[in-house]
Amino acid sequence: MSYFLRRLAVFPLVMLGVSVFVFIAIRLVPGDAITAMLGTEGGMLTPAQREALTAYFGLDQNWAVQYLRWLGGLFRGDLGISVTYGQPVLQIILDRFPLTLQLALMSMVIALLIGLPAGVYAATRADRPSDLLVRVFAMIGQSMPNFVVALLAIYILSVGFGVLPTMGRYVPFREDPLGNLAQMILPAIALGTAFAAAVTRISRAAMLDILSEDYVRTARSQGFSQRYVIWRHALPNALIPVLTLSGVEFGYLLGGAVIVEQIFALPGLGRVVLDAILQRDYALVQGVVLFIAFNFMLVNLLVDLAYAALDPRIRYGDRP
Amino acid sequence: MTLLSVRDLRVGFGRPGHETEVVKGVDLDLAAGETLAIVGESGSGKSVTAMSINRLVDYSGGRILGGSILLDGTTDLATASEARMQSLRGGEIGMIFQEPMTSLNPVLRIGTQIGEIFAKRRGLSGRAVRQAAIRALERVRIPDAARRLDQAPHQMSGGMLQRIMIAMAFAGEPRLLIADEPTTALDVTIQAQILALLAEMKRETGMGLIFITHDIGLVAGIADRVVVMQGGRAVESGPADEVFDRPAHDYTRHLLSAVPHFRGGRSARVDAVRGKGAAAMLRVEDLGVRFSVGGGFLRQAKGYVHAVEGVSFDLVPGETLGIVGESGSGKSTTARAILDLVRPTAGRVEGAEGRAVQMVFQNPNASLNPRMDVRALLSEPVIAAGRRVDAAALDRMRMLLDKVDLPQDALARYPHEFSGGQRQRICIARALMPNPRVLVLDEAVSALDVSVQAKVLDLLIDLQRDFGLAYLFVSHDMAVVERIAHRIAVIYAGRIVEIGAARSVLSDPRHPYTRKLIAAVPSIERRHVDFALDTDEVPSTLRPGGWQAPPQSWQDHGPDHRVAVEPAA
Numbered sequence: 001m002s003y004f005l006r007r008l009a010v011f012p013l014v015m016l017g018v019s020v021f022v023f024i025a026i027r028l029v030p031g032d033a034i035t036a037m038l039g040t041e042g043g044m045l046t047p048a049q050r051e052a053l054t055a056y057f058g059l060d061q062n063w064a065v066q067y068l069r070w071l072g073g074l075f076r077g078d079l080g081i082s083v084t085y086g087q088p089v090l091q092i093i094l095d096r097f098p099l100t101l102q103l104a105l106m107s108m109v110i111a112l113l114i115g116l117p118a119g120v121y122a123a124t125r126a127d128r129p130s131d132l133l134v135r136v137f138a139m140i141g142q143s144m145p146n147f148v149v150a151l152l153a154i155y156i157l158s159v160g161f162g163v164l165p166t167m168g169r170y171v172p173f174r175e176d177p178l179g180n181l182a183q184m185i186l187p188a189i190a191l192g193t194a195f196a197a198a199v200t201r202i203s204r205a206a207m208l209d210i211l212s213e214d215y216v217r218t219a220r221s222q223g224f225s226q227r228y229v230i231w232r233h234a235l236p237n238a239l240i241p242v243l244t245l246s247g248v249e250f251g252y253l254l255g256g257a258v259i260v261e262q263i264f265a266l267p268g269l270g271r272v273v274l275d276a277i278l279q280r281d282y283a284l285v286q287g288v289v290l291f292i293a294f295n296f297m298l299v300n301l302l303v304d305l306a307y308a309a310l311d312p313r314i315r316y317g318d319r320p
Numbered sequence: 321m322t323l324l325s326v327r328d329l330r331v332g333f334g335r336p337g338h339e340t341e342v343v344k345g346v347d348l349d350l351a352a353g354e355t356l357a358i359v360g361e362s363g364s365g366k367s368v369t370a371m372s373i374n375r376l377v378d379y380s381g382g383r384i385l386g387g388s389i390l391l392d393g394t395t396d397l398a399t400a401s402e403a404r405m406q407s408l409r410g411g412e413i414g415m416i417f418q419e420p421m422t423s424l425n426p427v428l429r430i431g432t433q434i435g436e437i438f439a440k441r442r443g444l445s446g447r448a449v450r451q452a453a454i455r456a457l458e459r460v461r462i463p464d465a466a467r468r469l470d471q472a473p474h475q476m477s478g479g480m481l482q483r484i485m486i487a488m489a490f491a492g493e494p495r496l497l498i499a500d501e502p503t504t505a506l507d508v509t510i511q512a513q514i515l516a517l518l519a520e521m522k523r524e525t526g527m528g529l530i531f532i533t534h535d536i537g538l539v540a541g542i543a544d545r546v547v548v549m550q551g552g553r554a555v556e557s558g559p560a561d562e563v564f565d566r567p568a569h570d571y572t573r574h575l576l577s578a579v580p581h582f583r584g585g586r587s588a589r590v591d592a593v594r595g596k597g598a599a600a601m602l603r604v605e606d607l608g609v610r611f612s613v614g615g616g617f618l619r620q621a622k623g624y625v626h627a628v629e630g631v632s633f634d635l636v637p638g639e640t641l642g643i644v645g646e647s648g649s650g651k652s653t654t655a656r657a658i659l660d661l662v663r664p665t666a667g668r669v670e671g672a673e674g675r676a677v678q679m680v681f682q683n684p685n686a687s688l689n690p691r692m693d694v695r696a697l698l699s700e701p702v703i704a705a706g707r708r709v710d711a712a713a714l715d716r717m718r719m720l721l722d723k724v725d726l727p728q729d730a731l732a733r734y735p736h737e738f739s740g741g742q743r744q745r746i747c748i749a750r751a752l753m754p755n756p757r758v759l760v761l762d763e764a765v766s767a768l769d770v771s772v773q774a775k776v777l778d779l780l781i782d783l784q785r786d787f788g789l790a791y792l793f794v795s796h797d798m799a800v801v802e803r804i805a806h807r808i809a810v811i812y813a814g815r816i817v818e819i820g821a822a823r824s825v826l827s828d829p830r831h832p833y834t835r836k837l838i839a840a841v842p843s844i845e846r847r848h849v850d851f852a853l854d855t856d857e858v859p860s861t862l863r864p865g866g867w868q869a870p871p872q873s874w875q876d877h878g879p880d881h882r883v884a885v886e887p888a889a
Binding site: 213221237310312313 | 405410415419
């Protein structure tokens with residue numbers, strides 16, 4: 001537990017670093033928020049009006065003052081006001097995040113449900129035709145961009161078989177769970193395919209190594225069946241690299257999926273980030289990036305804790 | 321009555337129809353209550369033969385090509401179905417392996433691994449499994465068995481893990497136990513424990529035991545019958561006394577002569593150079609190495625491992641000092657500290673400046689970069705010294721290859737093109753490139769087959785005479801040390817406890833630990849002596865911060881033989 005707290009203590013430092021980077025990076029992009037917000041109408045503003053708007057959003061101050069103000073707001077849970085949406089940044093994030101989280105979770109579940117058994121199956125039939133087939137599919141799955149998978153999935157499942165709705169207004173889970181799941185399954189497949197392929201490849205490789213380990217031979221010398229040896233003795237050891245991969249991929253998905261959200265018209269974090277950058281919506285970009293960084297660190301920490309649960313050799317400084 | 325009868329067993333590896341035969345027609349017979357030793361060097365097919373009996377060979381790409389393996393004269397294991405084999409494995413046929421450290425599942429607790437066997441074999445569940453597991457561990461003398469069940473393998477020593485492996489093999493009450501080099505990875509005193517334990521379990525259960533080993537001296541004390549294998553064939557088999565006292569086959573005679581037999585100092589070298597006026601060229605004084613444990617950034621260490629503590633000795637040209645001790649005793653750390661490969665935390669080393677001391681490691685396969693040819697490998701010490709690989713360097717390479725009995729065309733070849741013994745010769749040549757005065761040989765012949773080992777030892781003695789080299793020879797193997805060392809230092813829990821002329825130390829050991837170490841060495845001469853089962857472990861060298869080692873006081877026994885006086889307990 002003390003390890004957990006020590007790791008949490010590092011969070012603010014990393015967040016501070018990330019906040020400086022993103023604050024500067026977004027300001028280095030040419031163009032300003034007011035022009036981006038008003039588009040061509042911006043030309044009709046009188047200089048006085050423009051100044052008033054700039055002052056309203058606090059953009060008339062120098063960078064240091066802007067940064068310190070923003071930082072001060074962070075401590076009060078105030079991420080600032082979005083220029084584009086005219087809403088508090090925190091509100092926008094909290095509105096969009098459940099969808100992104102749900103999408104990431106569904107993708108991961110799909111990836112593990114398909115990838116793990118496929119990888120284990122291929123490893124136990126190494127170099128036979130069935131293994132080759134799994135490997136070819138895994139290569140295809142990993143090399144195909146997710147929008148291609150998305151379009152194929154729409155074509156096959158919605159247009160071809162008509163089992164799933166194609167488009168339509170987004171329905172939150174708590175309003176209509178079944179409708180929501182039906183709507184989310186296609187984007188989850190689009191994002192989960194490459195993920196599943198990666199899980200397949202890494203679990204196959206890990207399993208292959210482990211099947212030639214001495215302790216697997218010991219289990220066999222005890223007369224345990226192939227299935228028991230694989231699921232009970234080999235798999236727990238193979239899960240460690242799978243966990244590493246899943247942690248990174250999942251953390252990445254929590255940052256939103258721009259293209260897939262766009263294709264399926266889903267209001268997730270990815271589209272917010274894209275809009276915010278295009279609109280030079282400083283407060284929104286900063287807030288979302290900070291939020292993503294926090295999630296990524298949290299996922300990493302959870303992965304490290306899961307290592308310790310999986311492997312008794314890993315203990316974080318709690319032993320003499 | 322015959323428990324196991326193997327006839328004309330042939331086993332191959334590779335694609336069906338294109339197998340390479342590694343076991344080429346072997347016959348074996350084993351009665352209940354009997355011990356059969358299968359002896360051979362690597363590649364002799366002894367392990368494959370053993371793994372064919374319980375058909376684990378199926379899982380490593382091997383296939384039985386012909387012959388029969390009859391259990392109780394009825395069941396032919398060579399053709400039995402996998403389902404039938406699964407019911408026999410762990411039940412009728414138990415097996416223990418060479419590497420206890422890697423043979424248990426690292427992510428499962430001991431209790432889980434031993435418990436699942438009781439659940440499977442006896443249909444036990446819940447508390448009954450735990451009780452059975454505790455009894456099984458107590459039977460192999462695991463202290464504090466209940467607590468051990470909740471531990472993971474990495475928390476235990478190799479000797480303890482091998483006892484647990486034995487407990488697991490006996491959980492299914494096998495009538496046949498196959499032990500594949502069960503003590504090779506263990507220290508001699510632990511080896512003696514395991515042998516005594518196996519003998520005791522065999523007496524209690526009346527099972528048949530197949531003991532596979534490369535060490536013909538080791539089986540002398542335990543085998544009723546011996547089969548000697550070479551190149552996939554059984555070249556000699558018969559009652560143990562017959563094979564040892566009247567070997568019929570040349571290869572058996574060769575093995576018996578190649579194996580370094582421990583002879584209590586009588587085989588010690590007589591060409592001692594000490595005391596003939598030569599000054600010490602390497603002097604180690606009060607050497608200490610500590611590692612902090614549990615400390616970290618801004619945190620106080622919880623304690624220190626005193627891996628080496630107050631070690632002093634010197635070496636004169638042409639002399640070999642053997643450093644013997646068990647794993648964890650600090651003998652390798654001492655060697656590494658002399659080369660500054662680990663930083664000493666106390667003491668002084670004189671004479672190791674520049675490139676005067678070079679090292680040869682245990683595993684020649686891992687010590688040679690597989691992507692470099694021999695010329696590149698031998699060039700490395702020259703480059704490391706900041707010099708050019710010129711004609712003189714090439715001349716030296718050729719001279720050294722000649723000295724270590726490798727052909728001149730070896731320069732353009734890669735490590736995988738050589739045998740294990742040849743690779744170690746390359747390592748020796750590489751170590752000699754910078755013209756050192758001292759070679760540190762850390763278990764340098766331990767990974768080699770016995771006949772290769774004997775040749776490398778002879779080579780080392782020749783090189784020593786030719787170049788006037790001093791050797792620091794670190795080894796766990798008393799018989800090997802007896803052959804090459806002029807002087808011996810016995811190291812125990814980080815400190816030297818006895819040091820002196822090899823003949824004197826080995827024939828008249830004074831320190832209780834030296835005596836125990838020597839008593840544990842298996843030998844053909846003493847094969848009818850029974851050993852008591854002793855489950856002591858080497859004490860931990862983990863100490864609290866600020867701990868000071870109590871000073872050692874020494875007692876002399878003869879002109880060159882000193883013993884540390886143990887404080888009365």
